Amino acid sequence: MVDYLSLSIWGGYDAKPKGADQSFGQIFKQIVGDDTKVMVVGGVFSEAAAADAVANHTDLIGVGRGTLIDPLFGKKILDGQGDTIVSQISPEQVKKTA
Numbered sequence: 001m002v003d004y005l006s007l008s009i010w011g012g013y014d015a016k017p018k019g020a021d022q023s024f025g026q027i028f029k030q031i032v033g034d035d036t037k038v039m040v041v042g043g044v045f046s047e048a049a050a051a052d053a054v055a056n057h058t059d060l061i062g063v064g065r066g067t068l069i070d071p072l073f074g075k076k077i078l079d080g081q082g083d084t085i086v087s088q089i090s091p092e093q094v095k096k097t098a
Contacts, residue, residue: 004037004038004039004059005032005036005037005038006040007024007042008041008042008062009024009025009041011043013040013041013043013049013061014052014053015042025057029058037060038059038060039060039061040058040060040062041061041062045065045087046082046085046087047077047085050077068097069093070087070093070097071097073085
């Protein structure tokens with residue numbers, strides 16, 4: 001049994017194969033079933049995107065670049081401060097993340 005399947009999607013967590021009505025995450029979830037979790041990585045830079053990804057496309061998300069830009073990404077969501085997530089890198093943000 002596989003615990004989880006990780007998909008790194010270049011077009012974002014909600015990307016769909018050409019001509020498909022469902023996202024890659026939705027399609028793979030149907031294939032692997034409920035015993036295996038699907039994790040999608042790609043295009044999650046805000047609380048709204050994280051919520052949409054988990055509600056509509058996948059079981060789990062990986063937030064790579066978003067966490068590199070704002071290391072407090074997850075904590076801000078947990079603390080109800082998702083609206084303060086920094087999603088653009090700048091010289092000032094680089095100093096804060098160092």
